[in-house]
Amino acid sequence: MSEIQFTPDQVRAIESEANMVITACPGSGKTSIVVEKIIREVEDLKPYQGVIGITFTVKASKELKKRCKKNGVETKASFFGTIDHFCLSEIIYPFISRIYGAAVIPLECKLFNDLDEELRAGLPDLGAVGNELKTEDYNLYEPIFRKLYTKGIIILETLGVLSVHVINNSSGCKKYIKSKYTSLYVDEYQDSSEPQHQLFISLLDLGLKAVAVGDIQQSIYAWRGSDPQYIQDLIAKPDVFEHHIVNINHRCHPSINNYANRLFNDNSVVQPTEETRVYQRVYTGNQLSAVQQINVPINKLVDDGLASSLSEIAILVRSNRSLEFVKNGLTVPFRVYSDDPLSSINTPTTKILNGLLFYYFDSTFLANDVLEATEQFRTLSTMERKKISRTIKALRDIPQDELKDNLIRICQALIEIDITKVEENALGRILDDQIVIKQYKPIDQNEVQVMTLHKSKGLEFDVVFHLDLYDWVFPRREFIQGCYDEIFSDWDQELNLHFVGITRAKEYCILVSSTRRLNSNDEEKSGNKSQFMTLPGLAGLYS
Structure with a gap:
């Protein structure tokens, strides 16, 4: 066992050699569990063998690989990467020719929206929310997939569907996977789509040991086809999967943990704590004014030693539009994590x-x-x-x-x-x-980290400023002419995203709104508080 002092729940998950689902709350050390399991497993593998480590982001895969290789551990022929990367490099590029015939020109993976109009013909708008393909759609669109293949094109949004078809119909692909890999580890399983879930099952059926790790309360990608029901389906099969629950948050200050848990249950048990470190702050002015005003407390946090450096302070926003307010309002040094033009192409x-x-x-x-x-x-x-x-x-x-x-x-x-x-x-x-x-570039200790709530998944900071907490904005409300009831676009997913933002904070969490707000048309409106800030059960848990 490594030098980490694991809890009894963690030890049981590490030592079991069964297929399993690990449901783990934020800060529970789930990555440490996976790393320990992988290290123990690869020690006994042949040089040409390895395990599959699937993570949700490239950054997370690099961190997983780095931690598994720590202290000179040889991970043999293991794969660490995103599901898209695995589908392309291990299934589609080497084996789709067994199904479609030899490629005439090199294959290129393209986003649906980057295709010319004539190449999109016959397909639904795969770039639009709600048009995600499922494995049952394969036969309907196979002629189009084959036609695009002859032109050297694989559509990014079809990777899961294509991979399931290839692995289920190519004996060569099956033999390759079975001979090279012994186990499959998938993180953030609550954000799996139907094709990704079916691929997991297909790999399990090949004889690989399968480990799924997730947290239903951190499901934040339903808008692009993800569904926490798939991890629940695994849990509902105790004859196939052991269910290990790891629910002690070692990351967050108890007051932050108390607040986050009350979002879902206004009667959840409150941990004893002598100090409240969750703050609700309403600044005068609009979103830009609010950002300008938080420059002062940011500097004070470092001066007072409440944050070890500026890089341990994060500003989290709901949308890319809000990133512009932060860029224009911050005077302290900062680093923005935004969409990368190259990564979005994925070739x-x-x-x-x-x-x-x-x-x-x-x-x-x-x-x-x-x-x-x-x-x-x-x-x-x-x-x-x-x-x-x-x-x-x-x-x-x-x-x-x-x-x-x-x-x-x-x-x-x-x-x-x-x-x-x-x-x-x-x-x-x-x-x-x-x-x-x-x-x-490497993280500069003298720069505040700025990103959307979605990009903050899996990260942690001493201090988090959580912005955009306005009525209509977060949670997003629908405007219906003549209706005065509050109708929300997707309350559950938005609440999960709010939970993710709060639980990125280890020591202090500041929830920010302002007296005014600019809407999408740059019209100034009243800045009423988000409904998330007035939930029953939160009274007394913030300053």
Whole structure:
């Protein structure tokens, strides 16, 4: 066992070798459990074997891989990455030709919205909420999938559906997965879609040990086809899955934990605490004014030692629009985590370009990290590895104003695929935007972390400023002519998202609203408090 002192619940989950579902609250150490299980398992594997570690974000997968490799542990042939990355690199790219025939031109994964109009013909608008495909839709659209394949196109939004079809119909794919992998670990299972759930079941049916980890109260992606019902379906099969509950929050101050739990149950038991560290603050003015006013308490938090550095302070917002208020209102140094133009395209080329950008701007990123990404798409000989490693290492000697052309050149040399105009333009947008470039650099201890609530999932900070807590905004309300009742777009999902934001805070959580607010048309309205701030049971749990 590692040096971490595990609780009895954690030990039971670690030591069991059964298929299992682990339901874990925020701060319960679920990642530590998964890491310990993986470390114990890979020790006994052959060099060509490994485990599958699926995480929700690229950042989380890098952290999982890093922790599993700590102290020189050899993870053998394990996979660590997102579900999209796994579907592309381990199922679709190597095996779809067994179903559709040999590809005439190199395959490229594209977003539905990036396709020309004629290539979308016959498909629903996959870029729109509510049009997510399910595995039962495969036969209906197979002729279109095949036609796009002949043109070298795989649609990002169809990866799950295609992967389930390939793995269930390609004996070669089944043999490959069974021979290479022994277990499957999936984090954030409450955010799985139907195709992702069916892929999990397909891998389980191949004989892999399966571990699903999640928390129904952190389900925040129903708008794009995710459904917490799938993790509940696993729990409802005790003959197949052991259910381990890990529900002690070791992260948050007790007062934060008390407040967060009362969001769902106004009678939940309150932990004893001598201090209340949740604050509801109403600032004068609109959203921009509120951001301008929190510059003072941010500096004071560091001066008073309540936050170890500015990087341990996070500002969380509901939408990308609100990021603009923060960008324009903050005077303290900050770093914004926004959508990355390359990541949204999600092709082999953009994955390599992402890795090269990290290598250039972050000295802790290794040339071997780029090599490992390259080998997801191309087999390299020992000589090729040495040559490519030298090419990657030379990248750091290139001036930034010459970076774009060199990145394209190196990327094309690594995976032997010509970069498209869309990918080139995305790379250019990144290099022209200093705020986006910061996302590729190591975290600066002197910068506040700014992001949407969705992007904060899995992170933690000493102090969290949770903005956008207005009526109509969060939770989002529907306007219905002649109706005066409060009608919410999706109360449960929004409440889960609010819960995620609050539980990112370890020591202090400040819930922010203001007396006025600007709506989507920049019209100033009354800034009434969010319904989340007046829930029954919260009285006395905040200052």
